[in-house]
Amino acid sequence: xxxxxxxxxxxxNRYRQRMSQPDAAFAPDDSLTATSHKGLTYPFGGxxxxxxxxxxxxxxxxWVRLQIPG
Numbered sequence: 001x002x003x004x005x006x007x008x009x010x011x012x013n014r015y016r017q018r019m020s021q022p023d024a025a026f027a028p029d030d031s032l033t034a035t036s037h038k039g040l041t042y043p044f045g046g047x048x049x050x051x052x053x054x055x056x057x058x059x060x061x062x063w064v065r066l067q068i069p070g
Contacts, residue, residue, distance in 0.1 A: 049055035049065040057063045 044055070044057070047055070049063055051065055051067055054062040054064050
């Protein structure tokens, strides 16, 4: 019984230590921050589908604009 309690304590302690360290998956990634709009192309200009409508962007691919309640 004492061995089981010791093992449980060690596992819990390792878990707490691991959870207290920062996780790289949640670190901010500055490489995804836009720094300039130069070089971007907007193939539809300012066009967008009307609310509830679909605009074809490629054969078989549509851009749907849906109003989300809330």
